[in-house]
């Protein structure tokens with residue numbers, strides 16, 4: 312691995328590992344970031360598509376902890392949706408310095424409320440200076456609330472020499488305020504990056520992982536508590552949640568977030584000063600397991616399957632469909648889940664079907680199970696595969712427990 316990429320990887324590891332910062336819930340977000348080396352940024356800055364621009368000289372000069380702090384700072388701009396929120400708040404070039412200060416206050420609060428204040432570093436000093444003599448900026452508010460105060464009271468920074476680190480233009484990217492900088496790559500640049508939809512899924516994953524780890528319920532005030540509640544209590548209808556879970560399952564495992572430097576990027580030569588990683592995106596393999604036992608509601612099954620079909624078609628996934636009840640009756644490779652010949656009837660044992668999934672080649676990276684849940688489950692998921700369970704229920708129906716290694720979407724038939 313080139314030395315800069317190596318340093319970035321070490322800093323990410325520093326953040327999630329037990330010996331150091333202990334923030335494993337950030338893992339999915341950290342690995343979704345696409346690193347781009349660029350002399351145009353002062354240290355580390357991000358654009359709104361989750362590209363992390365790193366200044367190679369700075370990266371090589373600092374230790375893992377300092378780099379980790381800088382990465383986490385940018386990551387929280389992305390997680391807290393500061394780009395979209397700035398646009399909604401009406402932030403422009405003249406007021407963006409005040410928005411930065413407000414968003415950084417919110418990040419400092421977030422680090423404190425999430426037990427990661429060890430990462431505050433120099434941010435803590437800046438925040439203390441902002442809060443000195445401004446009691447309206449006491450912790451517990453949102454970036455928008457801070458901004459309303461700061462845009463009236465914070466003088467704009469003095470025009471700085473662009474060669475110095477102080478140049479605001481080089482310190483933050485569109486991740487912080489939604490405004491594209493001259494040094495940012497276009498949205499469609501083939502280094503990759505996350506779409507708004509994928510970013511939403513990453514945010515949700517981080518929030519869910521945080522709650523799983525810390526067991527807090529987001530009743531703390533301020534930016535972080537509100538964010539946790541918004542991310543983990545979605546009021547979306549189940550078809551949307553199911554499609555989301557499928558896209559996310561494919562996204563995690565298909566290499567979407569992996570950057571490889573093994574092949575030179577053909578655009579690199581035309582972008583001086585920017586070293587771009589190569590990009591590799593294999594076709595995702597997905598297995599669908601359909602519980603065809605008599606207790607599954609046909610109408611609900613059809614609706615759930617068409618949602619999953621739609622999501623998989625968009626992703627260009629290759630799909631294996633296994634129709635099963637007590638034993639696997641049919642294993643057919645089809646393009647659409649709804650093309651599966653539905654056979655069977657009788658009691659269900661999904662352990663048999665999931666064992667069959669494990670024998671498929673190429674191995675599926677995502678397994679989607681359609682079932683009413685009245686089945687025993689294996690101890691572990693099929694090797695190397697994420698599992699999404701579409702739990703087909705009549706309204707408010709009680710069901711057996713689905714193992715925690717699966718993402719469960721409750722699909723309820725309307726009354």
Ligand SMILES: [Zn+2]
Nearest residue numbers: 384415483487
């Ligand atoms: Zn910032």
